Amino acid sequence: MxxxxxxxxxxxxxxxxxxxxxxxxxQRSHLPVLAKLDELAQARMHAQDAVVTAETEQGDLERELAKAEADVQLVRDRAARDQAHLDSGKGTAKELTSLQHELASLTRRQADLEEIEIEVMERLETAEAALTQARSTLAAVDADVAAAIAERDEQAADLTGRLAEATAPRDTVVGELxxxxxxxxxxxxxxxxxxxxxxxxxxxxxxxxxxxxxxxxxxxxxxxxxxxxxxxxxxxxxxxxxxxxx
Structure with a gap:
C-alpha cells in the first residue's frame, strides 16, 4: 500500500x-467509586435482611403478646364471675367452697400467665430496639449509596465531557486521510x-x-x-x- x-x-x-x-x-468504566457501590450494594442487602428479620421477630412477638394478654383476660373474667357468684352467697355450702378453691387456682394461674406476659413484653421491647437499630443502619447505608451515586454521576459526566472533547477532531482527521x-x-x-x-x-x-x-x-x-x-x-x-x- x-x-x-x-x-x-x-x-x-x-x-x-x-x-x-x-x-x-x-477510566469511566473503572471508577473507584463503582467498587464502593458494589460493596454498598452488599451492605444494603445485609441491612435489608436484618430489617426483615427484625420486623418478623417483632410481628411474631406482638402476636404472642396479644395471645398472652388474652389468656390473662380470660382468667380475670372467670375469676370476676366466680367472685361475684361467691359474694352473692347463693348456692350450697359445698358450691361456695368449690368456688373458693377455684378462685385460689385462678389466682395462681393468673400470676403464672402474667409472668409469661411480662417475659414476652421484655422480649418485644428488645426486638423493637433491634428493629430500630436495623432501620437506622439501613438508612445510613442508603445515605452512603446516594452519596456514592452522586459521586459516580459527577465523575462519569466529567469523563464523558472530556471524551467528547478528545474525540471531536476525529471525523475531521479521518476525512483528511x-x-x-x-x-x-x-x-x-x-x-x-x-x-x-x-x-x-x-x-x-x-x-x-x-x-x-x-x-x-x-x-x-x-x-x-x-x-x-x-x-x-x-x-x-x-x-x-x-x-x-x-
Missing part, C-alpha cells in the same frame, strides 16, 4: 485520539488492542516496544517514503518520522 508520508504521520494523530478515547472510556489507509488502520486497531499504527522511534516500534534488528532497519531505509510499512513483530502500521533513528 502507498500513502503520502504526511498522511502516514497524520495517522499518528488519529491513533492518539483513539488512544486517549480508550483511556477515558476505561485516504480511505484505504484508514480502513487498514481500523482493521489493525480492532485486532491489536486498540493500536493500529505506531511510531518508529529510535529504532523501536512504539506499538510492541521491541527494538528492530539491523535487517529490519535496512529494509525500512530502503523502502520508498510513501510505502506503508508494517512492524515485523506486531503487524501494526509502522510510521517513520524524524525521530525514527534511521
Amino acid at each position: 502507498k500513502a503520502d508520508p504526511r498522511d502516514q504521520q497524520r495517522l499518528l494523530d488519529l491513533q492518539q485520539i483513539d488512544t486517549t478515547a480508550a483511556q477515558l472510556e476505561r 485516504p480511505a484505504d489507509l484508514v480502513a487498514l488502520y481500523e482493521k489493525l486497531r480492532a485486532s491489536h488492542g486498540g493500536t493500529g499504527a505506531a511510531m518508529l522511534h529510535a529504532r523501536r516500534c512504539l506499538g510492541c516496544q521491541l527494538e528492530l534488528n539491523n535487517a529490519d532497519i535496512a529494509r525500512i531505509r530502503a523502502a520508498a517514503p510513501d510505502e506503508v510499512l508494517r512492524c515485523e513483530e506486531c503487524s501494526r502500521i509502522l510510521v517513520r518520522t524524524a525521530e525514527s533513528g534511521l
Whole structure:
C-alpha cells in the first residue's frame, strides 16, 4: 500500500485520539467509586435482611403478646364471675367452697400467665430496639449509596465531557486521510488492542516496544517514503518520522 508520508504521520494523530478515547472510556468504566457501590450494594442487602428479620421477630412477638394478654383476660373474667357468684352467697355450702378453691387456682394461674406476659413484653421491647437499630443502619447505608451515586454521576459526566472533547477532531482527521489507509488502520486497531499504527522511534516500534534488528532497519531505509510499512513483530502500521533513528 502507498500513502503520502504526511498522511502516514497524520495517522499518528488519529491513533492518539483513539488512544486517549480508550483511556477515558476505561477510566469511566473503572471508577473507584463503582467498587464502593458494589460493596454498598452488599451492605444494603445485609441491612435489608436484618430489617426483615427484625420486623418478623417483632410481628411474631406482638402476636404472642396479644395471645398472652388474652389468656390473662380470660382468667380475670372467670375469676370476676366466680367472685361475684361467691359474694352473692347463693348456692350450697359445698358450691361456695368449690368456688373458693377455684378462685385460689385462678389466682395462681393468673400470676403464672402474667409472668409469661411480662417475659414476652421484655422480649418485644428488645426486638423493637433491634428493629430500630436495623432501620437506622439501613438508612445510613442508603445515605452512603446516594452519596456514592452522586459521586459516580459527577465523575462519569466529567469523563464523558472530556471524551467528547478528545474525540471531536476525529471525523475531521479521518476525512483528511485516504480511505484505504484508514480502513487498514481500523482493521489493525480492532485486532491489536486498540493500536493500529505506531511510531518508529529510535529504532523501536512504539506499538510492541521491541527494538528492530539491523535487517529490519535496512529494509525500512530502503523502502520508498510513501510505502506503508508494517512492524515485523506486531503487524501494526509502522510510521517513520524524524525521530525514527534511521
